[in-house]
Amino acid sequence: xxxxxxxxxxxxxxxxxxxxxxxxxxxxxxxxxxxxxxxxxxxxxxxxxxxxxxxxxxxxxxxxxxxxxxxxxxxxxxxxxxxxxxxxxxxxxxxxxxxxxxxxxxxxxxxxxxxxxxxxxxxxxxxxxxxxxxxxxxxxxxxxxxxxxxxxxxxxxxxxxxxxxxxxxxxxxxxxxxxxxxxxxxxxxxxxxxxxxxxxxxxxxxxxxxxxxxxxxxxxx
Numbered sequence: 001x002x003x004x005x006x007x008x009x010x011x012x013x014x015x016x017x018x019x020x021x022x023x024x025x026x027x028x029x030x031x032x033x034x035x036x037x038x039x040x041x042x043x044x045x046x047x048x049x050x051x052x053x054x055x056x057x058x059x060x061x062x063x064x065x066x067x068x069x070x071x072x073x074x075x076x077x078x079x080x081x082x083x084x085x086x087x088x089x090x091x092x093x094x095x096x097x098x099x100x101x102x103x104x105x106x107x108x109x110x111x112x113x114x115x116x117x118x119x120x121x122x123x124x125x126x127x128x129x130x131x132x133x134x135x136x137x138x139x140x141x142x143x144x145x146x147x148x149x150x151x152x153x154x155x156x157x158x159x160x161x162x163x164x165x166x167x168x169x170x171x172x173x174x175x176x177x178x179x180x181x182x183x184x185x186x187x188x189x190x191x192x193x194x195x196x197x198x199x200x201x202x203x204x205x206x207x208x209x210x211x212x213x214x215x216x217x218x219x220x221x
Contacts, residue, residue, distance in 0.1 A: 008057035011050045019047030021196050028203040036206045039085030039162075043196035049073045057130060061123040071121040071134065072113075079149035080109040086153040086162060089206070094158030101156060105149030108142060147173060161202035168195050 022043030029040035052073070055066040083105030087098045115136060124131045136142055151173060154166025172195070 008054045011054040011057065015047045015050030015052075015054065017047075018043050018050060018196050021200050022047050025196070025200050025203045028200075029206065032203070032208045033089075033206045036089040036203065038081070039089045040199065040203050042081065042085060043199060045073060045077070045081060046196060053130065056123050057125070061125045061130065063120050063122045067121050067123040067132070068116070070123070071116055071132065075116060076109040076113040079105040079112075079146050083149040083153045086157050090157040090159055090162070094156065097156055098153060101149045101153035104145040105153070108145040108149055111138075111142060112136075159202075161198070161205055165195055165198045165202065168198060 022041060022045075025040040025043055026037060029036040049070065052066050052070045056062075056064075056070060059066060061067070083098075083102045087095060087102050090098055115134065119135050121132060121134045124133070147170075151166050151170045154162045154169060157163060157166070
């Protein structure tokens with residue numbers, strides 16, 4: 001069971017802001033270092049996630065396509081996206097150790113995708129909260145692998161900006177676990193969306209690659 005303390009309008013506004021930040025992140029990353037683009041695009045995914053929940057609010061919950069899309073992003077897609085995105089963006093010296101969170105991301109994503117394919121997800125409006133119910137087998141093990149592939153990947157990246165993002169995400173995960181308990185996934189996704197601002201700052205600090213458009217021959221400047 002997971003809940004989010006939002007409304008349709010709040011989710012829509014938050015989604016619009018986060019998506020805008022994501023677009024700016026992608027533009028900055030594309031200009032400086034294309035390997036950083038997949039991770040820089042993470043706020044676009046998180047912004048879309050919030051917009052999808054606004055659709056669920058307007059539909060009155062249920063188990064329709066929007067609810068399934070919300071669960072696909074929150075559960076199997078996010079750990080895979082983050083772990084692979086960090087692998088692409090991290091310094092070369094960190095890539096070997098990042099194979100562990102990437103493997104955790106692949107396994108977690110596979111297990112959660114199978115669960116979603118065989119178990120219906122139901123959203124239900126409860127006052128000012130939206131609840132999501134799905135039966136997850138081996139929940140503690142999946143949660144540990146989920147955190148390893150997301151927070152762990154960032155902390156092991158070897159990049160100061162990404163380590164800071166990992167620390168913030170880890171603190172948020174701990175607070176969400178204490179405050180919300182079974183509502184962890186949904187609440188943590190909202191915290192991760194807020195951390196998109198940190199990701200925007202990071203895209204301005206990544207070192208340009210040799211193929212970057214910013215690196216031009218002297219005669220063209």
